[in-house]
Amino acid sequence: MKTPIELKILDSRIGSEFPLPAYATPGSAGMDLRAMTDTAMVIEPGQTVLIPTGIAIHVADPSLAAVILPRSGMGHKNGIVLGNLVGLIDSDYQGQLMVSCWNRSDKPFTLDIGDRLAQLMFVPVVQAEFTLVDEFNSSDRGEGGFGHSGTK
């Protein structure tokens, strides 16, 4: 059972020349987002460019969010990852989904119009309300962290 999410097409090439984001297989967690630029573009080594996707979504439910993640092939083979590492889409965001595209490789990368450059995944969210305390009930870990348990 899939969760309905409102989507607006902002670029008419989506839904005509290029399909709407969709799950590629029944078990896919993410759906690919496409580069809806006016022209193909070369992203130079080290450069970060904000790429429009041509769509907006309104998640609406505060117990859900969407995240934009790199595609593993683009990241591993081409060094095309996200300038913000992970993009978080708030449930009340209604603007265009944008992908911060970072070429972390040492080679220029050509991004063609409509290329699938990142992926969108919906996730459950728990909103917290802080309860102020002076002391925590002690845990086994306590304040240990950042590798204090070693690597072996």
Ligand SMILES: O=c1ccn([C@H]2C[C@H](O)[C@@H](COP(=O)(O)OP(=O)(O)OP(=O)(O)O)O2)c(=O)[nH]1
């Ligand atoms: O990769 C991304 C990350 C964010 N957003 C949009 C949706 C998100 O809800 C909004 C704000 O993102 P975030 O809170 O991460 O950025 P900020 O720098 O804190 O901006 P703001 O002050 O608008 O919250 O920008 C994208 O389109 N793509």
Ligand SMILES: [Mg+2]
């Ligand atoms: Mg913010």
